[in-house]
Amino acid sequence: MGVIYIGDRETGKTSLAMELANPNSHYVKVTHPDYENLKVMLYDDAEGRTKATDASQALYDRALEIQVELPTGKKEILLEWLDTPGEIWRTRWQQADENQPEWQKFLGSIVDSEGILLVVPPYREIISGANREDYITQQQWCNRFERWVKFFRQDCPKVRHLVLCLNKADLFCDVNKEASRLEYSPNRSPMTWQKRNAYVMQRYFRPIQTQIEHLNKNISGLAIRCFITSIHNRKLLELPWIYLGSFLAD
Amino acid sequence: MGNICVIGPRASGKTTYLAALAYKRMTIGKSKQFNIIPLNDDSREIAEKAENIICQGESFEPTRVESVDTLPDYSFKIAVKKFPRIKEESFQLVFKDYPGEVFEKIAESDAGDAIQEEFIEECFRKDVEGCLILFSDWIKGTDNHYNRIINRFLELMDSHDRAKDLRLAVAMSKCERGELWSGRLDPETDLFNRHLPMTTATLREKVTPKNIRFYAISTFGVLRRNDPRPNRIDEQGKSGQASVLREIPRWQPYNIIAPLYWLNKG
Numbered sequence: 441m442g443v444i445y446i447g448d449r450e451t452g453k454t455s456l457a458m459e460l461a462n463p464n465s466h467y468v469k470v471t472h473p474d475y476e477n478l479k480v481m482l483y484d485d486a487e488g489r490t491k492a493t494d495a496s497q498a499l500y501d502r503a504l505e506i507q508v509e510l511p512t513g514k515k516e517i518l519l520e521w522l523d524t525p526g527e528i529w530r531t532r533w534q535q536a537d538e539n540q541p542e543w544q545k546f547l548g549s550i551v552d553s554e555g556i557l558l559v560v561p562p563y564r565e566i567i568s569g570a571n572r573e574d575y576i577t578q579q580q581w582c583n584r585f586e587r588w589v590k591f592f593r594q595d596c597p598k599v600r601h602l603v604l605c606l607n608k609a610d611l612f613c614d615v616n617k618e619a620s621r622l623e624y625s626p627n628r629s630p631m632t633w634q635k636r637n638a639y640v641m642q643r644y645f646r647p648i649q650t651q652i653e654h655l656n657k658n659i660s661g662l663a664i665r666c667f668i669t670s671i672h673n674r675k676l677l678e679l680p681w682i683y684l685g686s687f688l689a690d
Numbered sequence: 691m692g693n694i695c696v697i698g699p700r701a702s703g704k705t706t707y708l709a710a711l712a713y714k715r716m717t718i719g720k721s722k723q724f725n726i727i728p729l730n731d732d733s734r735e736i737a738e739k740a741e742n743i744i745c746q747g748e749s750f751e752p753t754r755v756e757s758v759d760t761l762p763d764y765s766f767k768i769a770v771k772k773f774p775r776i777k778e779e780s781f782q783l784v785f786k787d788y789p790g791e792v793f794e795k796i797a798e799s800d801a802g803d804a805i806q807e808e809f810i811e812e813c814f815r816k817d818v819e820g821c822l823i824l825f826s827d828w829i830k831g832t833d834n835h836y837n838r839i840i841n842r843f844l845e846l847m848d849s850h851d852r853a854k855d856l857r858l859a860v861a862m863s864k865c866e867r868g869e870l871w872s873g874r875l876d877p878e879t880d881l882f883n884r885h886l887p888m889t890t891a892t893l894r895e896k897v898t899p900k901n902i903r904f905y906a907i908s909t910f911g912v913l914r915r916n917d918p919r920p921n922r923i924d925e926q927g928k929s930g931q932a933s934v935l936r937e938i939p940r941w942q943p944y945n946i947i948a949p950l951y952w953l954n955k956g
Contacts, residue, residue: 510742511745511746512738512741512742600751601751629746631747632747632935661752686742687751
């Protein structure tokens with residue numbers, strides 16, 4: 441069962457995936473490809489950062505094998521990582537004749553998908569410390585999410601698990617404190633998934649809470665779960681995958 | 691081996707009920723009266739899902755189907771020991787869990803897609819001993835809706851020559867809810883007659899009395915014997931359709947085996 445992994449440009453999708461493969465893990469391990477191979481594919485040593493995903497190809501179909509430690513033991517998820525460059529979400533890109541084959545191919549892959557992981561960036565108003573002007577305003581963030589809502593409703597009728605990851609959590613909260621609050625343990629977690637979601641939604645996704653509720657009611661059988669993620673905190677990074685693994689693992 | 695169909699409208703708790711049966715460690719606890727042994731991969735898998743999903747404070751997804759053949763078969767051996775010195779009785783059951791919309795569609799006059807037909811054929815096969823029908827709602831208009839479905843269901847039962855030998859265990863599910871919990875001891879009078887009078891009257895009138903029983907069941911149960919608050923939280927943002935456990939270590943279902951015992955033994 442494929443999980444689609446999407447997000448706008450510069451939201452940190454590639455870094456998140458690469459960091460997930462870091463062998464220094466708790467409950468989620470990428471068993472294939474290994475960290476070094478993934479790094480060669482995705483990291484630009486000269487630039488000292490991940491390579492920007494090339495917009496000339498809309499769909500990068502990479503298979504990842506992920507092992508998740510659940511209460512009943514270790515389970516494998518075969519993750520079909522369909523990475524896309526941020527450009528493809530621009531209407532102009534989608535409408536250009538030369539991009540039609542790639543865009544249609546992408547829609548073809550997503551229409552049957554039951555799991556989608558959407559990475560969104562933080563908005564200016566919640567950021568403390570970093571260069572706030574580099575980030576979109578809360579209003580722009582809400583408007584952008586509205587376009588996602590339209591996309592999910594139109595093009596993803598079969599989606600059952602929509603995982604929203606507000607990335608770069610280190611820019612807007614104390615990641616260690618939040619990680620210990622939201623921590624997962626296969627034996628006895630301090631919080632249930634329902635409580636984690638309620639907490640993260642209230643605290644970080646409030647501006648789009650109404651849109652999330654609306655979307656939940658519009659796609660039958662859909663569950664939307666909100667997470668905060670950061671490459672600087674392993675516990676937070678693993679949570680969305682453990683959640684998806686609980687439903688999709690074999 | 692007895693074949694049982696678990697049917698009922700959407701979100702009536704069918705899959706969660708089967709998961710609770712499969713996940714005996716938590717739900718049956720230290721009871722010496724019952725033992726449930728999952729017999730096949732599907733039932734072991736749903737037991738694992740109970741632990742990975744329900745016991746982590748999440749709820750199951752609605753069951754969807756593209757063909758009846760792709761639905762899992764859950765097979766269990768259930769052992770019941772009524773009294774300490776009496777030999778235990780055991781029976782094996784195979785369940786099919788049908789999506790709620792398939793059941794609801796039988797009341798529609800233009801129904802008749804392939805899945806619908808497969809569902810009807812499977813339900814009324816000669817080797818099916820009985821159906822466990824779960825209902826969970828009673829808001830305005832529900833009784834009328836359920837009544838139309840049941841009327842059609844009974845017509846189909848008759849046309850498939852099962853009117854005299856198919857047992858129906860009709861259960862009000864999610865009885866941990868405060869409005870229902872006090873009615874659990876006499877469910878026919880205090881739950882069905884009161885909340886679903888038309889549906890109940892139809893069932894009483896059209897089904898041979900020996901082939902029908904009414905039950906109150908609760909998959910999540912209540913918190914404690916002297917604290918009958920429901921052990922559930924209704925999830926926000928899902929139109930109130932999904933619930934999760936409130937206190938996981940206190941998960942103790944109520945009356946989930948009795949209807950199966952009756953369906954099998956009569």
